[in-house]
Amino acid sequence: MELATLMAEAGQRPYLQFGEVQWWYFPSDGLGRAFSGMPFYDEWTKSEFARVYRRELVRFVNNTSDPRAHPEDVAFLVQCISDFTNSVMNHVRESFPAARFEVLYPTDVNQTAFNQAINFASGAWTPVNLASLKTESFGFTLNRDLNSCASTLRFGPQFGFSRSNRSHLIGISDSTTAWDKEAGMVKSAGFESAVLFALDQFCLIGYPAPLKRGLRRGLFMS
Numbered sequence: 001m002e003l004a005t006l007m008a009e010a011g012q013r014p015y016l017q018f019g020e021v022q023w024w025y026f027p028s029d030g031l032g033r034a035f036s037g038m039p040f041y042d043e044w045t046k047s048e049f050a051r052v053y054r055r056e057l058v059r060f061v062n063n064t065s066d067p068r069a070h071p072e073d074v075a076f077l078v079q080c081i082s083d084f085t086n087s088v089m090n091h092v093r094e095s096f097p098a099a100r101f102e103v104l105y106p107t108d109v110n111q112t113a114f115n116q117a118i119n120f121a122s123g124a125w126t127p128v129n130l131a132s133l134k135t136e137s138f139g140f141t142l143n144r145d146l147n148s149c150a151s152t153l154r155f156g157p158q159f160g161f162s163r164s165n166r167s168h169l170i171g172i173s174d175s176t177t178a179w180d181k182e183a184g185m186v187k188s189a190g191f192e193s194a195v196l197f198a199l200d201q202f203c204l205i206g207y208p209a210p211l212k213r214g215l216r217r218g219l220f221m222s
Helices: 002-009 041-055 070-093 113-119 138-142 146-153 179-189 199-205
Strands: 015-019 100-106 132-136 164-169 193-197
Touching: 002 015, 002 070, 015 070, 041 070, 070 100, 070 113, 132 146, 132 193, 138 146, 138 164, 146 179, 164 179, 179 193, 193 199
Parallel strands: 015 100, 100 132, 132 164, 164 193
Antiparallel strands: none
16 A cells, blocks of 8 residues: 555555465475475464364475365465465555556476465456466576477466566576576567566666667578
């Protein structure tokens, strides 16, 4: 509400982002040290699940569990995200009915079936509620994996999102990656926007502007 008010006072139509509101993703710290489990076990979540289902939430210790084996637990976790984001949107729209919202969804850290089941709130994240579904896949960019970046750009139609309400966020902090080609792929896909993250990195690295357009034609040489 504070951000929406600030934007409205500046003469802007409020446009707010839910940025990575999902349950966090990693069962280890990346250095070989395992955590004790996934982050579902704050007091509210545990008590609310027990109130609804009259039992304890399953103790998930990693993000590779089979979601089909725990339908109630998965349904509850994804409903928490739906309820939270819906409540925020409804609260803001009480004062700013024209406010728009988008969701930032990282595909690179949601590759397991379990993460995909709990981290995309399809009941709330629809083209009716959101102005845009924005994806990111910084891990794919840093790994120089344009094939996986392309798969990220194909994400969304299964939830009703078209090119006109799709956006993509691109990490530009490593000047040796093919982030500019990724930006070109977004433009070719006809998305509403390609967003470069972030302006400070763009300036500090010293990228030239405007961005290079790349090769304009292809040749076949036998």
